[in-house]
Amino acid sequence: MARELVFYTNPMSRGRIVRWMLEETGEAYRTELLDYGGSMKSPDFLAINPMGKVPTIRHGGTVVTEAAAICAYLADAFPAAKLAPPPESPERGPYYRWLFFGAGVVEPAASNAALGFEVPPDQRALMGYGCLEDVLNTLEQAVSGGGWLAGSNFSAADLYLGAQIGWGMQFGTLPKRPAFERFWERCSTRPAAIRARSLDEALMPAAPGKPSAS
Structure with a gap:
């Protein structure tokens, strides 16, 4: 049952x-x-x-x-x-990486920025995300390739990170960079979305x- x-x-x-x-x-x-x-x-x-x-x-x-x-x-x-690469697949590493990059890096960085908090340069080592600009540049590089984050198939990593991007651009916690807009367009037009x-x-x-x- x-x-x-x-x-x-x-x-x-x-x-x-x-x-x-x-x-x-x-x-x-x-x-x-x-x-x-x-x-x-x-x-x-x-x-x-x-x-x-x-x-x-x-x-x-x-x-x-x-x-x-x-x-x-x-x-x-x-x-x-x-929605996830097989455990023994080499794509499993990137899958975990970007899924939890969204949760552990993008979200706190964007939330702090929305609250007007900027990490002092001499305190960045204390923050898991370092500084917002590094987060944005890394995120942009990750979604710029035209494929999916963990190989040729859409996965939960694309869904979660895509949702972070879409939410962030909608509410102004992330900038509307062209790579972000393209990635969100691909994610948000899926029938399930x-x-x-x-x-x-x-x-x-x-x-x-x-x-x-x-």
Whole structure:
């Protein structure tokens, strides 16, 4: 018997990334819509994710939080979707590299910049991302080739990093460099991305609140 896949989200959150990933897998899932300050902080949900944040998934008895981790989990849980290179493949290294570059480097660098925080040059060694300009240049180089980040196939790394780029350009936390715009265009026009956006947009009136840092 298949394990139930439950998706806890709010359409004004990074749950949009996971929705897209779920649509890419083609697997059936059930959506639990949570609101900020209410059901997201309820005892029932805090028992699932003590941070009281979305996105979160529950796959049978397995709970996964954090958008990048969820994408990585789903890619491995549903290999038929081919959203991750095989473990023994040489593409597995770049796959991990760019998936977690998005989570551990791009996101904090862009968030700090949006808050007006600039790392002093003599303190850059303390930050995992160093400085924003290095992050942007590295990101630009990674997506400039016209292919995908981990070989010839689209993967969860492209989805997650592409979502970071699209979100960043939309809200002004990343500049609209031509390479970023081209990469986002390729990612965002995938049928699963279009379906995911449509599903989340349909839920917007039912989900009052403000964007989450989940």
